[in-house]
Each structure stands twice: as structure tokens, then as C-alpha cells.
Amino acid sequence: MSVESVANRPQANTNTDLGETRAPAFGANLPPWPHIDFAEYGEVEIKPVPRIQKLTGAFLTRNWLTIPHVTHHDDADITRLEGYRKARNEDNATVKLTPLVFLIKAVVRALQEFPQFNASLDGDGKNIVLKKYFHIGVAVDTRFGLLVPVLRDCDKKSVEELATELAAISQKAREKGLSMAEMSGGCFSISSLGGFGGTGFTPIVNAPEVAILGVTKTRLTAAPAEDGGINWRKMLPLSLSYDHRVINGADAARFAAFIGTVLADPQALAG
Numbered sequence: 001m002s003v004e005s006v007a008n009r010p011q012a013n014t015n016t017d018l019g020e021t022r023a024p025a026f027g028a029n030l031p032p033w034p035h036i037d038f039a040e041y042g043e044v045e046i047k048p049v050p051r052i053q054k055l056t057g058a059f060l061t062r063n064w065l066t067i068p069h070v071t072h073h074d075d076a077d078i079t080r081l082e083g084y085r086k087a088r089n090e091d092n093a094t095v096k097l098t099p100l101v102f103l104i105k106a107v108v109r110a111l112q113e114f115p116q117f118n119a120s121l122d123g124d125g126k127n128i129v130l131k132k133y134f135h136i137g138v139a140v141d142t143r144f145g146l147l148v149p150v151l152r153d154c155d156k157k158s159v160e161e162l163a164t165e166l167a168a169i170s171q172k173a174r175e176k177g178l179s180m181a182e183m184s185g186g187c188f189s190i191s192s193l194g195g196f197g198g199t200g201f202t203p204i205v206n207a208p209e210v211a212i213l214g215v216t217k218t219r220l221t222a223a224p225a226e227d228g229g230i231n232w233r234k235m236l237p238l239s240l241s242y243d244h245r246v247i248n249g250a251d252a253a254r255f256a257a258f259i260g261t262v263l264a265d266p267q268a269l270a271g
Contacts, residue, residue, distance in 0.1 A: 074253070105162070105262075105269050116247060117242075151165055194236075
């Protein structure tokens, strides 16, 4: 190996007083971002990046670079759930139950069954903090950018209570924005793109949480019927991203399958 190649190799930062050796910071050795005059190639328009988007972008970059992400994909049969939900909405015109509130309850049940998902690594990564509360963040698309209000103590609330709270906080997020207190303390996040479409995606874990669930548009899937015909089932695509330092692949598969199981029994879920 040449002297030049050794000299150019990235060196660890060493603190001789403490006897510690530290790896270089993430991104420290990346080449600089290219600076291009795009106007040389055609007409352009320049707009400043919104403040919320700047903040969100910085956090997402940190999370993507520092968390070893894996995304597990599965489908949940929500045929019975949709029939039950629509019947409940016909009986009660005051509160509109969306699929998302049932998904929140299903996630809570899954967090209770698999407590390693309701956890966080502490600041130095040496300990896992297991939480005994169930606060769920829900991504909301607003004119300010993507905001994630946190619904607290979801295990203690009915689907009607969650629907009312979610509608109110989502409206506030879209009209006025949210305070940091309203977006803090979450255990687990849900990002729903069902109203827009898609078949799956890779949501980025919202540190210090260790997992996030993404859902896309429900699709009809043909299944064989007992009489030899075809049953059309409503299938909800699930995309579960998780921190592989805390969650292993087998547990992620069990977690997603469990959500599908509880969604298939909506009466027990809504009780």
C-alpha cells in the first residue's frame, strides 16, 4: 500500500486525554453538493424552501443516515372491517369513523403484544427504553408541510373518541399548524397514503421511535370461494419500516401479520 493511499484514508477522531477512538461523523467524507447555474440550460423559477420543510428534511436526513432501515410489506384483509365501519357510520352520523382510527387501535394491540416495538434506544445506544404508554403519531399533509400530531393514550380511547380527536387535530394542523408539544412524545407513527393511491413505499422511521407503519390504497383481490367461484376481498397494503438494531425481521413479520389478524375482527377492535 502506498504512502499516499494511507494518507488519504479517512482517519478516526482520537481523544488522547480520554483514550477514546471515535468514527467520523456521518456524511463527513461525502463530496460537496453540486452547485449548478440551471439558468444556463433554460428558464427557471426560484422559490425558498419552506421553514417546516427545512426542519423536516434535516430530521429525515439524520434518521435515514443513522438508522439501519428495513421495510417489511404485507397485506391485511379489511373486507369485514369496511362493512362494519360503514354500518357504524350509518347508525351514527355525528362521528365519521375512518379506516385510520381502526388502524390506530390495531397498532396499539400490536404494541402491547410486541413491546420491543414500543421502545427507543437511549442517547448513547446502550439501553432500550420500553414504554408503558401508547401515544401514536399520524402524518398529516398540510400547506405548511408534513406534520405529525401525536394522539395520546390511544389504548384508553374508543374509536369514536379517536375519530373526533383526529379530525380536530388534523384540521388544526392544516389551518394553523401545530406546536412542538402536539408533535412530541410519540411511541409509533402511521403514514397513510390511502387517499392518494400507491401499492407500497418505504416510510422513514421517526427517531427516537423504532418503527413506522405506512399504508396505501385498498385494492380488490380475487380469492377462491367455497362454491368454486371467486370472492373479492378488500386488501390493505402495509409497509412496516423498522430499526434493525432493535427489531429483527421475524418479529417485523409477526407484527405486521398480527395487525392483519386484529383488523379482521373489527367488533373486538372497536369495543
